[in-house]
Amino acid sequence: MNLFAEIRTLVTDSLTALVAEGALPSGLDFAAVAVEPPRDPSHGDMATNAAMVLAKPAGMQPRAIAEALAAKLSLDARVTGVEVAGPGFLNLRLAANVWQGVVKAALTEGLEFGRSMMGGGRKVNVEFVSANPTGPMHVGHVRGAVVGDALARLLDFAGWNVTREYYINDGGAQVDVLARSAYERYREANGLEPEIREGLYPGDYLIPVGEALKAKYGASLLDKGEEVWLADIREIASELMMDEIRGDLAALNVKMDVYSSEKALYGTGQIEAAIQALRDMGLIYEGTLEPPKGKTLDDWEPRVQTLFRSTAHGDDVDRPVMKSDGAWTYFAPDIAYHYNKVQRGFDELIDIFGADHGGYVKRMKAAVSALSGGKVPLDIKLVQLVKLYKNGEPFKMSKRAGTFVTLRDVVEQAGADVTRFMMLTRKNDVTLDFDFAKVLEQSKDNPVFYVQYANARINSVLRKSREAGIDCGDAALAKADLAILSHPAEIQMAQKLAEWPRLVEIAAKGNEPHRIAFYLYELASEFHALWNKGNDDPSLRFVQDGNAATSAAKIALARATGVVISAGLGILGVTPVEEMR
Template structure:
């Protein structure tokens, strides 16, 4: 849909075309940086534009002089009540009340489509998120990245992008070998042996059923067999079962991926060798040694020749090894090839990583730039860990999971919607506390409750209107809405713009922030009836005003539903 702000940007564009046609403005000036947006101070009007500030210099005009050419033509438009020049050349516009009433009607008629955008123009985006090692059930360390990635994918789709949700399965390397050995112990246990889990193995009880499944499938065949006979078989079986568990855990959060890419498959298909040889042909992979560590050298340090990627050519701090001195791949080597594979089907790559991977961002961005010739950008969103509390006290760990709190346990206790909304109440790179007591608290300080309560309050109006005998079928006379109520419409009308801005910045938390502010304005409007009964939304003796206020409430409820839908959260019909 075309936003109100885009419509008025088009109006300004038409005025600029007129000025060009008359020779008052040179033709062909770049207009891409012209913006129409809400002013920071609402007292300045409803819309503000930098058009004169941006175009004055290339036009060879004074900004105020150019603004003075534009403002009279804006003032002629029937939707505009007043237009003026401020400061060095900013243009402020005040719209008529009728324009805002029309926008309210648009919200109501557009319904679930209000806010949906085509700004993405079908751009193919691969969003990779979660990608936890398949060595245990999902825990709360994975939860925030999972929600951020899933909400971002939904946001981008809502804004017109073509999105692929991808999970990278780290099923190669030492960790999954250790997982297989841990499963072998549980397999022996299932066959009646008393086992002891060595240091470094996975101790969680979640491997018990996998051991039992292995015992049922293979009997005692591999109890005493050498590791070389069962390790690969047990690894593949256990990884498959762990991924089933992970998918089930993610489903509790409403998360489903389109594609599961295997690290082992990337290696087996020769993708790594192909990527490295391609880069070698461009002089970006070579045999060499790294610079010694800065500061005092370790006693055992000596220069070792390795296969290196020339990451410094793309802004990294040093070149990076892709093969070790023994010929084995580094994790970066496989990751480099995996990103080349993703880029084959995408115009943009987005990775959601834990903040502990911050040190690898530069190198993988350098690799993607080298492999795509800079044609496929990579954006890495870092996600900080979540600290779990209960009434301010740290939460005890779970024996079943192996010394961590499982995502499934948290979702079952507080619910999917609470978990998802809470994970988006702060920027992803900011620290977060998740307090079981706070996230279910019925207070303004709990954003989940506050937004849901606003929606439930609006829904209750229909029930109460029916009980009061008010016929809500006739069309509402929106002219009965007062200035405060229209101020809420003005803020509601920013939703499509918020969606586009959040999508462009890859920041789904902006939706949560906006919904909280919208809910706060709605609650404030509702609460004015506490002091003045005539200002209540429901007036039993005034059905016309009630219908107008009910229309406003329905529009706010619609936007809350639309925003929550992007976040993967269901809107509450009533508060329990």
């Protein structure tokens, strides 16, 4: 049930009737007609912009359209009042039984309440994390992993066919650095002093890798040149690091569907095929680029390179794909990788990048636009930094990692559920402050506690009700006399529940999973407010002693709220708690 969609259908059906009657001209497009909560709740329950967006194409005054539409809408039994506001906005008031019906729908549909088919089964690839396999995941990866996984869950809930993908950046020079660093730990495992010179990875996490290499090779690689061991150690070390990364993701309750390797693109013709596809479109040429900003001709040496005419697809400048020495640029395998995703038949692509990849957005979108003939949209979400604190002080770095705080550090201190929720309390492109003391405190200022506390309170109501002999099964509660829920505070609670299906679609349309966390906090606030009102007004308490029928209706409202909280937490990848300890 999506009440806002139902009332929008009522509005568009009424507009269609006005067209049939000749009150409106034919051929009007209703796509921009919206029904949403009014900015000021005192104005009504819902508002529509229909008259405002149709006035110009209809060649009519918006107020004239609004008055004609109001007359039609007032004929529907669900509508108890229609008011034309300002130049032509329409504010609607709905009957109490409409909101009571939302409670019944939530109980009847359970965790499916709010699920949408907006995605229509379209195939979407969500690529996220994609860290270099050179060490354990750090706190920056935590946020990208949570945003990507929550977005994948959201899109699945809204009707897309989702694939979660990790692109292993194992084709660059950084994996050679990993191999050299692991070799020093191999020397250490053989009783020698490691030479962790500048430029190598210093973290203790490579000590087990060195021991694994000793177990495999003994002392046979000691004092041998790189040409003997680099390729083998590179492969072994990167595989062991990927095993660790998979464990890191599992600790955060993230599971990928596909792991793709950058290294697998080299020597297989895939890069060449992607560049040739662009060449066949006339988008590859030999040329020189203008000096970068801040450079002058005196300190800039133009070189002939192989360039992708990315400006033909919205980029600011054309981009090199091959250097003057014939080596591929970093951009070339990324083009090939995205070409591979297009060829796999995805209808939409989403990349979750770190904030330092902002310069990649336009060029990557240009490449996908060209290679898909403009048919496959690519949305790139940049995830800003996480600043760690403990009691207001910056959190110290991890000795094990050497230079950064690891994902495991965060999860071990705060827990996976708290970490996941808190990483979604800000939009992805805004820096997030994560204070270990504050995220664990039990207060209204801690959103994850406040939401979980609401769920725990709901479960306490259900436990006490069962002890009192009340059937609290969803099917039984759905049959309760919900007309009893007539107090303005109860109607307001049901109205907040009614926003859930609409919110899911808005969040999915914008690829914005943080909206789910925001909504859950608002929903929990409404529930706690209703609970507190019951302390002052006994008639609002969920269990009414000696009155089973009234109790059942009020418990139904609490349970419906719990259903939505559980569904929302499921999208965030957070386990609902039934009891606060």
